[in-house]
Amino acid sequence: MNWNLKTDHYYIRFAHENDIDCLYKLLSNKSVVKSIPKNPMVVEAQAMDLARRMVMQFEAKEAAFWLVEEKDTGKIIARISLQKFNWVNASAQLQLEVFADYKTQAILAELIYAVATLAFEDLSLHRLEWFVMTNDSHTADLVSSLGFTRDGVFNSYFEFENSWIDYQVFSLLHTDAVWQQAIINDGLAKS
């Protein structure tokens, strides 16, 4: 199975040792991590540690992580992951950390379609979840536009900087009409 994907404009590929600097640049950017939420990295050693953990989690079949490289510039613009694989219920949680300039429906549609295709076709998953903070209406609107359905909320999911974080949970099912249409169209809605 080929875990390295490509779209019209991007390589969606596994990280290698030369990516530490790029990973650090991405995840030390406040606007990239605030919607997770987590604190931005402050030293490059954190990126090195994270890269190791990404490999370990993949080997344990707990998660898969990709870096998104722009074909034209070679710039790493995002990290995308499938986390919390549940092989019994055939589900996983999708997470995206992306530079603000690239957080558009057209780009997300390209990236998510590639990863969701792998998830549904190669990994035989049935359900993808996307957690969005309840106060992040920009991301919620994008996720809805891509065809994800809002299932509800997980209140007080965890504590971050003295506040309880509430998430909206969105889902995309392999059987959803929007996904079946995406297969026919060879892509999710870009606008």
Place this chain on the structure above:
Amino acid sequence: MKFVANVDFSGGQLRPLNNSDVDSIVKLYQHQTLAGQSVSASREHAERMISLSVQMAATQRGLMWAIECDGEIQGMLSLYDWQPSSLKTLMRLDVLPGFEPSLQVAALSSAVDFLANKYHLRNFSFQCLPNKDELLINVLEQVGFTQQARLRDYRRISQTEYSDILLYNRILESVVAGEEK
């Protein structure tokens, strides 16, 4: 060392499982009206459950209580996915058919109070099956739980079929970073 405390409620008590509960657990898990239960519940599974209940409680990953009224086990109240650092847990209530709902309400209320006071838990949730768990949902609503989400096709029920899950939640007043309750 005792890892699971006895908790009294009006009309009965919650108590740790012990080796004499095997037959009661088999009986409880042979009622197919309850989610995830099978007609083939066996003594071996029940014994394993009792042994795991101690390990779960010792490591604060989960907890299992027998619900006892008048010396008879009427059900089990359990904690799964207990996350002490996030002060939350997923719960499960399994009862024999005919077990008085008011006693279920009393048992669950006492458990929530106990867990909040003893372990500072504040976020309690249940996963219910639509169209199958009406009695449970009624009990939950009486204890202050509300539906927060309907998770589409969240649980696989056969090789090719999935069921939605109704997520019920009760969150107590917050304790964040040392603030007073």
